[in-house]
Each structure stands twice: as structure tokens, then as C-alpha cells.
Amino acid sequence: MLKKKIIGILALILFFSCEDKYELIDSKTIVSDSKKINGDTILYDSSGSFYYSRINKANSQGLLSQFILPDEFKTAQLEIVFSGRVKTNYAQSNAYINVAPFDQYGVMLGWNGICLRYYFTEINKWCYFKDSIHLKYESWNQPFHLINTFSYLGNSTNEKFDLDCLHVQIKALK
Amino acid sequence: MFQKLKNIIATLNLETNKIWNQLTIKNEILRKAVKVIIFLISVSWFYSYVGVFKYIHNRPSSIHLSAQSQRASIALNYYKTDMNFFKPRIQRYIKGEGITGVEFPIIYYGGAIMYKLFGFDEIYLRIISLMLVTLGLFFFYLLVDQYIRNNILSVMLAIAVSLSPVLLFYTPNFMPDAPSLGFQLIGWYFFLTYLKTNKTRHLNLFVFAVVLTVLIKATSIIIFIIVICMLILDKLRFFKFENKPFIFTEHLKVFTRIVMGIVVAASWYYYASWLNTHYENESFALKPIMVDNWDAAKEIYITIKNLWVKHYYSHESYILIGISFVGIIVLFKYANKILLTITLLNIIGNMFYVYFFLNQFRWHDYYIIALLPCVFFSVLTFSDLIVRFSDKYFKITQVIFVIILFFNMKEALVFCKKNYTERNTRAIYYWTGDYRAYEDLEPKLRALGIKRTDKFLSAFDNTYCGSLYLIDQIGVNIGDESSAEEIDAYLKNDVIKYLIVNDSARFNKIYPNNLANHIIATHRGLIIYKLRN
Numbered sequence: 009m010l011k012k013k014i015i016g017i018l019a020l021i022l023f024f025s026c027e028d029k030y031e032l033i034d035s036k037t038i039v040s041d042s043k044k045i046n047g048d049t050i051l052y053d054s055s056g057s058f059y060y061s062r063i064n065k066a067n068s069q070g071l072l073s074q075f076i077l078p079d080e081f082k083t084a085q086l087e088i089v090f091s092g093r094v095k096t097n098y099a100q101s102n103a104y105i106n107v108a109p110f111d112q113y114g115v116m117l118g119w120n121g122i123c124l125r126y127y128f129t130e131i132n133k134w135c136y137f138k139d140s141i142h143l144k145y146e147s148w149n150q151p152f153h154l155i156n157t158f159s160y161l162g163n164s165t166n167e168k169f170d171l172d173c174l175h176v177q178i179k180a181l182k
Numbered sequence: 183m184f185q186k187l188k189n190i191i192a193t194l195n196l197e198t199n200k201i202w203n204q205l206t207i208k209n210e211i212l213r214k215a216v217k218v219i220i221f222l223i224s225v226s227w228f229y230s231y232v233g234v235f236k237y238i239h240n241r242p243s244s245i246h247l248s249a250q251s252q253r254a255s256i257a258l259n260y261y262k263t264d265m266n267f268f269k270p271r272i273q274r275y276i277k278g279e280g281i282t283g284v285e286f287p288i289i290y291y292g293g294a295i296m297y298k299l300f301g302f303d304e305i306y307l308r309i310i311s312l313m314l315v316t317l318g319l320f321f322f323y324l325l326v327d328q329y330i331r332n333n334i335l336s337v338m339l340a341i342a343v344s345l346s347p348v349l350l351f352y353t354p355n356f357m358p359d360a361p362s363l364g365f366q367l368i369g370w371y372f373f374l375t376y377l378k379t380n381k382t383r384h385l386n387l388f389v390f391a392v393v394l395t396v397l398i399k400a401t402s403i404i405i406f407i408i409v410i411c412m413l414i415l416d417k418l419r420f421f422k423f424e425n426k427p428f429i430f431t432e433h434l435k436v437f438t439r440i441v442m443g444i445v446v447a448a449s450w451y452y453y454a455s456w457l458n459t460h461y462e463n464e465s466f467a468l469k470p471i472m473v474d475n476w477d478a479a480k481e482i483y484i485t486i487k488n489l490w491v492k493h494y495y496s497h498e499s500y501i502l503i504g505i506s507f508v509g510i511i512v513l514f515k516y517a518n519k520i521l522l523t524i525t526l527l528n529i530i531g532n533m534f535y536v537y538f539f540l541n542q543f544r545w546h547d548y549y550i551i552a553l554l555p556c557v558f559f560s561v562l563t564f565s566d567l568i569v570r571f572s573d574k575y576f577k578i579t580q581v582i583f584v585i586i587l588f589f590n591m592k593e594a595l596v597f598c599k600k601n602y603t604e605r606n607t608r609a610i611y612y613w614t615g616d617y618r619a620y621e622d623l624e625p626k627l628r629a630l631g632i633k634r635t636d637k638f639l640s641a642f643d644n645t646y647c648g649s650l651y652l653i654d655q656i657g658v659n660i661g662d663e664s665s666a667e668e669i670d671a672y673l674k675n676d677v678i679k680y681l682i683v684n685d686s687a688r689f690n691k692i693y694p695n696n697l698a699n700h701i702i703a704t705h706r707g708l709i710i711y712k713l714r715n
Contacts, residue, residue: 099686099701099704099707099708099709100684100685100686100687100707100709101707125619125706125707126616126618126619126706126707127706128704128706128707129705129706130704130705131704
């Protein structure tokens with residue numbers, strides 16, 4: 009009888025999922041808006057009838073967005089998921105999507121980014137991407153108050169980095 | 183007070199014995215079935231928890247992508263070029279046919295057969311490796327159970343000793359080290375069973391398993407040497423027991439089979455060396471790489487200490503292994519003489535292995551896998567000691583041992599999962615660099631009319647043939663340190679038709695050129711140039 013119980017328990021363990029679970033805190037779709045431009049310019053794609061953001065100056069940023077973290081997630085392990093459509097004219101692109109956490113005094117704690125080069129399967133064509141960044145409170149040793157996300161063009165000459173819209177999801181490890 | 187304590191222990195012993203008796207299955211067939219089921223459930227849960235099934239579809243990636251793709255390349259070339267087992271080929275060559283000497287390619291040949299049957303997918307190679315290691319663990323579990331006679335504790339011990347992040351990473355992988363360990367464990371099971379039964383069948387299976395492990399990884403020859411040492415010790419009546427003077431009944435028979443096994447294995451390595459010389463294509467190290475001075479040895483020691491020790495085992499596992507060693511040293515008089523001798527001979531044999539291959543330990547984490555039987559046997563010897571002590575004096579000791587082992591394993595499991603995830607997570611590209619761009623380029627190359635035999639020059643790739651393997655092209659690659667002269671020599675070689683570059687800025691800096699008009703495709707940051715028709 010006991011043996012059966014042990015086997016039963018082991019079988020239960022087998023079917024028990026051990027994945028890390030993330031809880032969605034916030035999500036936004038950042039679209040190109042001529043009122044909120046930074047280092048980018050807003051252009052119109054006539055074939056698809058939509059506006060998109062273009063960065064063509066090195067070390068410039070665009071599609072900036074801010075996420076204020078609720079108190080219970082300020083020291084949580086965060087996963088920031090980005091997805092969208094991008095285009096470039098440069099085979100070895102230096103385009104990034106960056107994340108910068110800030111503390112309660114508005115001091116930037118650092119930044120981290122996703123290099124989009126991998127997602128450009130063709131040049132001068134819209135390519136889809138989805139990637140994520142993990143932010144650990146332990147790595148910065150400061151609670152996060154605010155998270156900034158933005159597109160960024162690194163040291164590129166003659167590169168035109170286009171971003172249709174940027175979908176951002178902020179998740180916290182349960 | 184003392185009497186009270188004695189009474190409590192006696193009551194506890196009585197209760198534990200009662201539960202133990204309840205747990206014992208009387209039916210022989212059912213007992214065997216339960217044994218297998220317990221192992222399968224535990225191991226599949228263990229693999230599932232660590233993440234083995236999650237990353238099993240990964241192409242060669244992460245740490246030692248170079249060595250992984252070298253091995254996977256053998257299977258791919260069997261599949262694509264020629265199924266002649268005796269002509270293993272590799273991706274990297276510009277003259278000749280790419281035939282090279284390699285350790286016995288049975289796993290890669292098995293992978294190629296699967297590719298032929300079900301189409302190309304590296305998952306088959308990973309599954310073959312995973313199954314061989316699992317089979318080895320199963321036989322180790324049976325071996326432990328022969329001594330401990332407790333299924334749960336045996337499976338716990340079999341998993342506890344395999345909780346090495348390095349072993350786990352190379353278990354569902356392309357390297358020969360982990361499958362070789364699997365065959366070693368099978369060999370040891372049949373050897374110790376042979377000592378008990380004296381059946382020729384067990385002896386033959388022992389020799390067969392060990393010949394396979396030696397063919398796959400030459401350093402496993404240690405097992406044959408250990409058994410020869412045991413034969414000599416037995417002749418000197420070292421293992422004299424009350425009821426029988428020798429543990430081997432037919433010394434000459436065992437010795438003859440071992441010699442035959444060594445001859446078979448040596449023949450393959452002789453043939454592999456001949457292939458290297460004959461086809462002038464040496465791709466794999468088939469000889470020891472020794473350290474010739476003390477300073478270099480010290481440097482290697484520092485690297486291992488700072489870099490690799492935390493990958494070999496978790497802190498908790500080190501405690502278990504340490505306690506096993508200390509326990510054996512303190513209580514060696516009570517230890518099983520045969521197990522103790524195998525453990526000691528394994529330690530001595532491994533010391534020689536480390537001496538001959540120390541240089542490889544510096545950057546190759548997987549060299550530790552060959553040392554693991556030493557850990558397996560020390561934990562088995564110690565556990566056997568505990569169980570016999572428990573059976574003789576306090577049954578409760580075994581229960582306490584199970585509880586301690588459970589918590590020890592729990593921590594080690596969490597550590598292994600973290601390490602395994604880090605090694606396999608695409609965001610890290612563990613040391614070798616980001617090779618993802620190459621992984622799905624092949625269809626694009628074929629669509630452009632490029633044949634796999636059209637020779638490529640791949641810049642910059644520091645692995646042996648990682649990029650060439652991933653795009654399935656024959657050719658040659660150059661690393662970060664390459665010079666303009668080297669590049670020039672390759673580009674002027676008429677055999678090379680295409681150039682693939684992952685960092686054009688660096689390439690142009692080393693070798694200023696006007697190749698821009700030769701670009702035929704771009705893909706995820708890679709630029710492909712057509713050099714000539």
C-alpha cells in the first residue's frame with residue numbers, strides 16, 4: 009500500500025510544472041507620434057498607410073516610454089518583453105531596443121539593450137522581432153521606481169533604422 | 183536516562199523495521215517492474231525539472247560549440263556525403279575529401295541513420311546521447327540496489343551523483359564524453375554482477391560495454407587497467423573471504439577477454455591515426471596533451487579553481503562527496519573490500535589521467551566527466567557502509583540518511599537547473615559567441631543556387647567549423663587573429679567561391695577591399711559575397 013502511495017506521489021511530481029512564472033504588470037503599444045519625438049523623425053509609409061519612427065543619426069533614440077512600477081514589484085525580478093516591426097538599410101545594423109531603470113530620486117541605475125541585428129533577415133524590408141530582457145534587483149542593488157524603454161541607434165554611419173511600433177510588456181517573477 | 187534513550191531507539195528501530203517490511207514487495211516480477219518504474223519516473227522528472235526536454239531542440243550552441251559542431255559534422259557528412267562507416271568526414275577542408283580520424287563514430291553513425299529515416303534534425307543525436315547516459319544511470323541504479331536493497335535510496339543516490347551541471351549539459355549533447363560514461367557504468371554493473379554470478383554472459387557483456395566506452399573515449403581504458411590490477415591482487419589473495427579464497431574463478435579467461443578488448447580498441451585508434459596521416463586532415467586530438475612545467479600546472483590549477491569548480495558540482499554535492507570520502511577513510515575497515523578497491527584504483531587511475539591531460543582541463547569543462555566514476559563509486563561505497571551499519575545496529579540511520587540526502591539533493595537540483603538554464607539560454611551565448619544568425623541561413627543559400635560543396639571562407643569564426651556546420655557548407659574559417667596575408671591567400675585560392683562575413687567593419691580594417699559589388703545576400707547581420715563562378 010505504502011509503495012503505491014510513493015509511486016503515486018512520484019507520478020504527481022512528474023506532472024508538476026516547474027517553470028518560472030511571470031506576472032504581467034503593465035503593457036503598452038508605443039506608436040509613432042509627431043508630438044513626442046526625440047532623436048527620431050516620423051515618416052509615413054504610403055504602401056502600408058501607417059506612420060513609423062526613423063533614426064538616422066548615430067547615438068540617437070526614439071519611441072521613448074515610461075513605466076512606473078507598483079510598490080510590490082520594485083524589488084522583483086522583471087522580464088521586459090519587446091515585439092514589433094523593424095527595418096534597416098544596413099546589413100550589420102547597430103539598432104537596439106534599450107531599457108533603463110531609475111531609482112526613486114530619478115537617478116538612472118544603468119541600461120541594458122537588445123541588439124536587433126539578429127532580426128534583420130532582409131535589408132530594406134519590414135522584419136518582425138520579439139525578444140526580452142531580464143532585470144534583477146540584485147544586479148543593481150537598488151529598488152526600481154521607473155523603467156524607461158526606447159529605441160536606439162548606436163555608432164552607425166548612413167544607417168536608417170525604422171521602427172513601426174513597439175509593444176512592451178513588463179512582467180515580474182511570481 | 184541512558185536506559186530511556188536505549189528504549190526509544192529500540193522502539194524506533196522496531197517501528198522502522200515494521201514499515202520496511204510493509205514496503206517490501208514479495209512478488210519477484212512485480213518487484214522488478216516497480217524497480218524500473220521508479221527509475222523511469224524519477225529520471226524523467228529529474229530531466230524535466232532541470233530543463234533537458236526544454237532545450238533538446240537546440241542546435242550546437244553555448245559553451246564548446248566548436249567541439250559540439252565538430253562531432254555533429256561527422257553525422258551530417260555521413261548523411262549528406264557517404265554512409266561508409268570507415269570514412270568519417272568533417273566540414274572543414276578545401277583540398278581532399280574531408281576524411282579525418284576520429285574516436286569510434288558509432289553515435290554519429292546512429293544519428294546519421296536517424297537522419298536518413300526521419301530527416302535531418304539534431305535532436306536525434308541529442309536523444310541518442312541522452313539515452314546512453316540514462317541507460318548507464320539505470321545500470322548504476324541497479325548496481326547500487328544490489329548493495330543497498332532499497333529502490334528509493336538507490337534511485338536517489340543514482341541521481342545525487344549525476345547532479346553535476348557539466349555532466350547534465352553534455353548528457354543530451356553531441357560530445358562523446360557523457361555517453362562514454364554511460365557505457366562505463368554499464369560495464370561496471372556487469373563486472374560486479376559477474377563477480378557474484380561467475381556467468382560468462384556477464385563477463386562478455388562487461389567486456390563489450392567497456393570496449394565501446396574505450397572506443398568512444400580512449401581514457402576509459404582505466405577500467406580494464408583497474409580490473410587487471412584486481413586480477414593481480416586476487417592472485418595475491420588480497421580479497422580472501424571466509425568462504426572462498428578468490429573473487430575471480432577463472433583469472434585467465436577474464437584476462438584474455440580484456441586483452442582482446444584492448445586490441446580491438448587499439449585497432450580503431452591505429453586506424454584513426456592512419457586516416458589523419460593518409461588524408462592529411464587531423465581534426466581531433468587523439469593523443470595526451472601534457473603540461474611540461476610546474477608554473478603552467480599552477481596556472482591551470484588557478485583557472486580550474488576560479489572558473490570550473492563551481493560548474494563541476496554544487497556546494498551541496500561537494501559536501502556529500504566530501505563526507506563520502508571522509509566516511510570511507512574513517513571507516514575503511516568496515517567498507518566492502520571490492521567496492522573500496524575499485525574506488526581506490528579509480529582514484530589512482532584518475533590521477534594518471536589528470537597528469538596526462540592536465541592541459542585540457544584548463545578550458546575544457548567536460549574533461550571532468552571521465553573522473554566521475556570515482557565520485558560514483560565513493561558515494562556507493564559510503565552508502566553501502568551506512569546501510570550495512572543501519573541493518574546491523576540502527577535501522578533509523580538509513581531513514582536519517584535518506585532525509586539528509588533528500589535535502590542535499592533538493593539544493594543541488596536547484597543549482598543544476600540554474601546552471602543548465604544559463605548554459606542553454608539564448609541570451610547568454612555562453613563564451614562561444616552568438617551563432618544564431620547561421621542557424622537558419624542554409625535554405626537561403628540553397629535558394630541562391632549555392633551547393634553545399636561550394637567552398638566557403640567564413641570570417642570571423644574562432645571555432646573549428648561551427649559556422650560552416652550550421653550553414654552546412656564545406657570550406658574553411660578564419661578567427662579574430664587572422665592576418666591580411668592569410669585572408670589574401672584564401673581569397674586568391676580558386677577553390678573558394680564564397681565569402682561570409684559577420685563583422686564587415688573588422689574585415690575591411692584587416693583587409694581593405696572593394697568587395698561591396700560582390701554581395702549576393704545578407705542575413706541577420708551576415709554578409710555573403712560571391713568571389714568567383
